Amino acid sequence: MKTLTYVSTKDVNELTWPATTENINLYSSALSVFTDFQTAGPRVIESNTRADELVQLMRKEHVRMKIVVDADNRFVGVISLEDLSEDVFIKQVANGFQRSELMVADLMRAKEVLLALSYTSLKHSDIESLLFSQRNNKLQHLLVIDEDTKMIRGLISSNDVARQLRLDIDVSFSSFAQTYQSAILGQKEQSKKLKVA
Template sequence: MKTLTYVSTKDVTDLTWPITTANVNLYSPALSVFTDFQKAGPRVIESSTRADELVLLMKKEHVRMKVVVDAENHFIGVVSLEDLSEDVFIKQVANGFQRSELMVADLMRAKEALLALSYTSLKNSDIESLLFSQRNNQFQHLLVIDEDTKAIRGLISSNDVARQLRLDIDVGFSNFEQIYHSAILGQKDQAKKLKVA
């Protein structure tokens, strides 16, 4: 066992702060709201995990989406808390499944049904363009693919966008469509009110 060293805080006056992008707005680079898996690894779950156990795990970890992988860690889809809602379980049980038999593979959104944003286009974009392109997206997460490596490079969360833009919106239930309406259309409504005054 190693001995730890303790130091008095008597003469300490400063705090260390993370390096952040100050004043993120609609014209900030889209990368400022991007979670890069090269910096923060993906949150993954195997497709053979019991779905009811995953619900508890996600709530405990305070995450709303996981990337689904097979036994070899190959990407096969995504699963979110919306995919694991009580209504979904009730429908599956009504269709003859036992709740405890349902696996992540049964409830996930398979990669064949997903679209991901190009990392190259994201690098050359701002948040306003990102939100405009996602104005009809009712999901909370958007995957980003590196076309050069053919790998999922990261993701964008509607909640992260709302937090960074400091929108007055309930991030627990937000999606890209709502963020677009709040950030883009809300800003236009604000401008109309200012012109009238």
């Protein structure tokens, strides 16, 4: 075990700041709210994991969505806490399933029904365009595909967008539609108030 050294802060007056402090706004690059799996690995779960165990794991890890992979680590879908809600479990039990027998594969959204953004188009977009394109999206996460490599390149979380824009909404339950409402329509309301004043 290594010994750590402690130093007094008595004579320290300054903080270290990033070399560039970018003020994120609606006109910032959409890449500024993009989680790139080349730098931050994806959070994955195997499809044969028990669904009730995944709920606890996701809460412990403070994540709301995981990418589902098969035993060979190949992408098969996504699963979110919304897909694992108590109502979903109750419906499955009412349909004759045992709660403890439900697997992630039973409740996930399969890749065949998912849509994702093109990484190329995202690179050339701003946050406002991103939010406008997602204004009716009731989900919290959006996958991004690199069309050249045919791989999931990353994702965008409505919570991350709301945090970066410092929106006054509850990020624990915000969807892209709610983020759009707060960011775009809220800005228009603010603009009207400024014109009146």
